[in-house]
Amino acid sequence: MDERASAMARVWQVVRAIPRGQTLSYGEVARRAGLPRRARWIAVALKAAPARPGVPWHRVIGANGRIAFPQGSRPHREQAQRLRAEGRSVEKGRVVPLARSARPDDLDAWLWKPGPSD
DNA sequence: GTTGTGACGACTT
DNA sequence: AAAGTCGCCACAA
Numbered sequence: 001m002d003e004r005a006s007a008m009a010r011v012w013q014v015v016r017a018i019p020r021g022q023t024l025s026y027g028e029v030a031r032r033a034g035l036p037r038r039a040r041w042i043a044v045a046l047k048a049a050p051a052r053p054g055v056p057w058h059r060v061i062g063a064n065g066r067i068a069f070p071q072g073s074r075p076h077r078e079q080a081q082r083l084r085a086e087g088r089s090v091e092k093g094r095v096v097p098l099a100r101s102a103r104p105d106d107l108d109a110w111l112w113k114p115g116p117s118d
Numbered sequence: 119g120t121t122g123t124g125a126c127g128a129c130t131t
Numbered sequence: 132a133a134a135g136t137c138g139c140c141a142c143a144a
Contacts, residue, residue, distance in 0.1 A: 004141095026126050037139060039126040044141055046125065060125080068125035075125075 007035060011045040018059040021086040022112035023095060025063045043068070058082040065095045065110050 010033040018024050024032075026039040035041065042060065049055045058079040062068050069076035071093045080090040089096045097109030 027128090030126085037127085038141095039139080040124070041126090041140060043125040057125085062125080063127055070125095079125090 007033065008045045008048060010034060011042060012049055012055045015046070015049075015055045015057065015060060016053075018056060018112055020056075021088060023059045023061050023065075023083070023088070023110050024112055025110075026060060026068070027063055028111055029060055039063075061095050061110070065097060067093050067095065 011029060014029050014032045015024070026042040029042050030036060030038045033042075046055070046057045046060065049057060061079075067076050067079050067090065069079060076093065080093075083090055083095060095110055
């Protein structure tokens with residue numbers, strides 16, 4: 001079984017595990033998939049993601065809450081729309097962090113943290 | 119084989 | 132705040 005395929009499967013699995021309305025950064029997805037420092041590669045994996053079952057790719061955002069697609073682009077609008085449909089607000093291409101912390105440098109604010117109840 | 123590019127990220131100017 | 136730089140690495144040309 002080739003490593004590339006299993007790595008990709010791990011990425012999809014991690015992304016599929018993100019609950020509705022929650023987000024993870026590319027870097028965090030990479031770490032959880034056992035691919036530290038390969039944030040860029042996550043994009044490759046998501047592009048290759050199966051359409052059906054489908055992975056919630058819109059829950060994966062940049063490290064600063066930025067939607068990675070160019071503003072105004074089709075995919076950018078779709079991602080923003082999907083996130084808003086799950087209750088998150090997006091302002092100027094940026095996903096507004098969850099209320100727990102307003103500090104823009106606090107990654108935890110928009111990173112989903114698995115809690116004891118999960 | 120080399121080069122440029124990109125749905126990234128951490129750092130430094 | 133904005134722009135560079137560098138590390139990372141799959142892919143296409």
